Amino acid sequence: MPDIAADVITIQPVTVPAAVDAAEARVFLEMVRIANAVCLHDAGHDYLHEEPEEMLGMWQDQTDWTQLGFAALRGDEVRGVVKMMISNQPDAGAIEFDLMVDPPYRGQGLEELLLAEVEREARERGISTIQTWTLHRPDTAGERLESPTGWGSVPADAEARRQQAHGFTLEQVERNSVFDLTGDFSIVERMLHDAEAAAGDDYRAVVWTSPTPPEYVEGFAYTLSRMSTDTPQGGLVVDEQHWDAARVTRRDARLQAQGLTVSVAAVLHVPTGRVVAYNELAIADDPSGATQQFGTLVVKEHRGHRLGTIVKCANLLRWRTIAPLSPRVSTFNAEENRHMLDINEAIGFVPASYAGAWKKVLSA
Numbered sequence: 001m002p003d004i005a006a007d008v009i010t011i012q013p014v015t016v017p018a019a020v021d022a023a024e025a026r027v028f029l030e031m032v033r034i035a036n037a038v039c040l041h042d043a044g045h046d047y048l049h050e051e052p053e054e055m056l057g058m059w060q061d062q063t064d065w066t067q068l069g070f071a072a073l074r075g076d077e078v079r080g081v082v083k084m085m086i087s088n089q090p091d092a093g094a095i096e097f098d099l100m101v102d103p104p105y106r107g108q109g110l111e112e113l114l115l116a117e118v119e120r121e122a123r124e125r126g127i128s129t130i131q132t133w134t135l136h137r138p139d140t141a142g143e144r145l146e147s148p149t150g151w152g153s154v155p156a157d158a159e160a161r162r163q164q165a166h167g168f169t170l171e172q173v174e175r176n177s178v179f180d181l182t183g184d185f186s187i188v189e190r191m192l193h194d195a196e197a198a199a200g201d202d203y204r205a206v207v208w209t210s211p212t213p214p215e216y217v218e219g220f221a222y223t224l225s226r227m228s229t230d231t232p233q234g235g236l237v238v239d240e241q242h243w244d245a246a247r248v249t250r251r252d253a254r255l256q257a258q259g260l261t262v263s264v265a266a267v268l269h270v271p272t273g274r275v276v277a278y279n280e281l282a283i284a285d286d287p288s289g290a291t292q293q294f295g296t297l298v299v300k301e302h303r304g305h306r307l308g309t310i311v312k313c314a315n316l317l318r319w320r321t322i323a324p325l326s327p328r329v330s331t332f333n334a335e336e337n338r339h340m341l342d343i344n345e346a347i348g349f350v351p352a353s354y355a356g357a358w359k360k361v362l363s364a
Contacts, residue, residue, distance in 0.1 A: 009079075009113060012027070012073065013068065014071055016059045019056075027071050027078055037102060038100040039135060041103045043137060047330040050284075051259065054259065057254055058258065060257065063250055064247060064251075067085050068121070069084065072101075080100060080102060080110040081099075082117060092127060092239055093237045093238075094127065094131050095118060095122050097131070097132050099111060099132060128362050130359070131359045133358065134355065135353055136159075138353055142155060145160055147173040147234070149172055149235075151335035152172075152175065152335030170356050171358065172334055172357040175354055175355075176354060176355060177331055178290075178330050178331075178349060179328060180327070181320070181329060182327055187346070191346065194306075195313065198306045199307060201270065203269060203270065205266070208264050208266075209264070210260075210262035210264065212248055216266065219274050220248055221247065223299060225241055226300075227295055227297050228241040234357060260284055261283050264315070277297065277298040279314075279315045280296075281293055287325040288327070292329075293329055293330065293331035296308060296331075308340060308343050312344075312347065313347065
C-alpha cells in the first residue's frame with residue numbers, strides 16, 4: 001500500500017497555459033522543473049534539459065498529437081507529474097507517457113496514483129497498450145536486465161524494478177550518446193568526403209535551417225513518414241505516422257513556437273528528386289546549451305550508400321557556424337541499430353546514459 005494517504009494528495013489535470021508567464025502556468029512550469037530534475041537524477045547529466053517554452057510549444061499545438069498531463073500535489077506543492085502523448089490518427093494503438101516524481105518524494109505512493117490516471121485514460125479511449133521509458137547512468141554496478149532484442153541492457157535499479165512490479169516488460173534499450181562540439185572535426189570532414197565519393201552522382205546533399213524550403217516540403221514529408229516504419233522498435237507498439245506538406249508546415253511552426261533553431265541535412269536521390277535521408281540538429285534559446293539530435297533516417301530502399309554518414313557529418317560541420325557556443329550534441333539510438341551506432345562511434349560519439357523502453361498491455 002502507498003505510504004502517503006490518498007486524502008492528503010490531490011490529482012489535478014495540467015492546464016496548458018497561454019504563455020510561460022501566464023497566471024495559470026504554475027503547475028505546467030513545475031512539470032518542466034520536475035522533468036529536468038528527474039533526467040538529471042537518473043541520467044547523471046543535464047544534456048536532456050528542456051526549457052519551459054520548448055514543452056509549451058509542443059502542448060499548444062494538438063493537431064497531430066494529443067498531449068495531456070496530471071499533477072500530484074500535497075497542498076500547493078507539486079510533487080509528481082505524468083504527461084501523455086497520443087496519436088490523433090485513427091486507431092491509435094498506444095499511449096506514450098512519462099511519469100516523473102520529484103526525486104525526494106519517490107517511493108511514497110505517488111507513482112501508483114499517477115499511473116492510475118494513465119490506465120484510466122487508456123481504458124476510456126479504448127487503448128490497451130501503455131508505454132514509457134526509464135533513464136539510467138552508464139556506470140551503474142550490479143544486476144542487469146537484458147533487452148529482449150538481444151542488444152543492450154539496463155541496471156536492475158529501483159526504477160526498473162518499479163516498472164516490473166507494475167506489470168511492465170522491458171522491450172528495448174536505447175543508448176544516449178554525446179559528441180564533443182569543442183574538439184577536432186578532422187575525422188568528421190574526412191568521413192564526409194569519403195562517404196560522398198562512395199555515394200556517387202546519384203545522391204546529392206542539401207542543407208537548410210527550419211522552416212523547410214518549399215521545394216523540399218513534399219519530399220521531406222515522405223521521409224519523415226518513414227521514421228515510424230523504418231527504425232528498430234523492438235517489441236513496442238508504434239503507430240504509423242502519415243505526413244503531407246501541411247503537416248511539415250505545422251511542425252515547422254511548432255518548432256519556431258518552441259524557440260528552437262533547427263538545422264537539417266538531407267540527401268536527394270537525383271534520378272527521382274526524392275529526399276531519402278535526413279538528420280536534424282536543434283538548440284533552444286540558450287546558445288551555450290546542449291544540442292539535441294532529433295532524428296536521423298535513411299529510407300530502407302537507399303541504404304548501403306553511406307547516406308547516414310553524409311547527413312550526420314554534413315550537419316555537424318554546418319552546426320559549428322549555427323551554434324558555435326554549444327558544447328555537445330546528445331542523441332538516442334536503439335542498441336540494435338548497429339549501423340547508426342557504428343557511424344556515431346566512428347565520428348566520436350560516446351555513451352552518456354541509457355534508456356529502457358517499457359510496455360504494459362492492460363487487461364480487459
